Amino acid sequence: MNFSIDHKNPLPLHLQAENLLRTIIKDPQYAEGKFLPNEVQLAKQLAISRSTLRQALNKLVYEGLLIRKKGIGTKVAEPAISSKSKNWLSFTQEMTARGISIKNFELHVTWTIPDETVANFFDISMTKKVLKLERLRGKAEGPFVYFISYFHPRVGLTGDEDFKRPLYDILETDHMVTATLSKEEISAKAADKFIAAKLEVEPGTPLLVRKRFVYDQGERPIEYNIGYYRSDSFVYTVESRRE
Template structure:
């Protein structure tokens, strides 16, 4: 594949390089594990500096699309769904933004009495029923995440909503509730019998466990979410900026 930068374009050089690299790594030979050309050759071919090229490469490394090893080179990463802690979205919005097609395998809606931990988070009594949403989701080939969400009665969800729509879009457009703040806890754990059966893994297999606490503009709690992810199909990326 011939790579060429348009030096007369108003689009910054590193953005053009990033777009070209995305096309390059989509080629079958690179998807099958072939190493990318080294930085010196690539920068010469594109007629840009190595620092400009490195900006583009770093972006793709951060996104989990490329793996770079010192003294070895750069190659395409094996495909795994990833999520970033910065710029959080609902799962549907997050995956759509990454161009990943998601399938709903199961969806269950029930009204339940919250346990003490959830009731304390929502600052309500354990005698007040709340809506619980459970979903098994994943790629068209296999499921990789099981979600359990609890919603504060203040949101106004009835259970009649179309939950195939992005969750926070439902909040905002149907109930005028804007999800503004997310606090998360991430840990590794072993799949119990129930989660193992849902994700298609062996009982006791390692999985990624994520708790998400979501608040509205007034920093009032609106969602308590638990996510169980297959460790072999999901990467959680964290970006820190000083």
């Protein structure tokens, strides 16, 4: 298969690379488990930087279409069953739509070294600090969700913002960053001692874990968010329409 992109095309290079990768993974030889060409080789062939190519690769990795194995390579993931919801809302918007008044019980802002998962999502070095926002939220009677958010340094957050304001309003109004795309993963997990204490449940209690990968208008990653929900206080509903 001949790999190439049009450098005269006004479409950003990372989006052209992403579209090309989507075509490549449909090819039978790759769909059946063959590894993709290595990053150095493919970036050179496309005449783009490795960071541009990696941005496209990361997008497909987090969509679950590709699997990257460090030191080995990248290949097409086996098909998985998933549910998708369109027209995503922020947590505040979700609760407002349900007529629920939300209270902030705790709010912590720190600068931290990201772990490998967060660094890979942002495509940054693990030595570069990122802003970490932790919030314990719920209804007047008590908390039911503990959020941990990490933000790409490119966003420009300083940590001095008033995070009692809606988060995406802060990004858009104060930093000219518009969150336009969210991808989610839902799973179950037993509460460890730290989360159990925050949510006022016994360690080992089943929790709903909701990961959000948020992108800006250029489909660049801006936020990695994990929410730990009390399973007795929150139900996640997916509405799908067959076409």
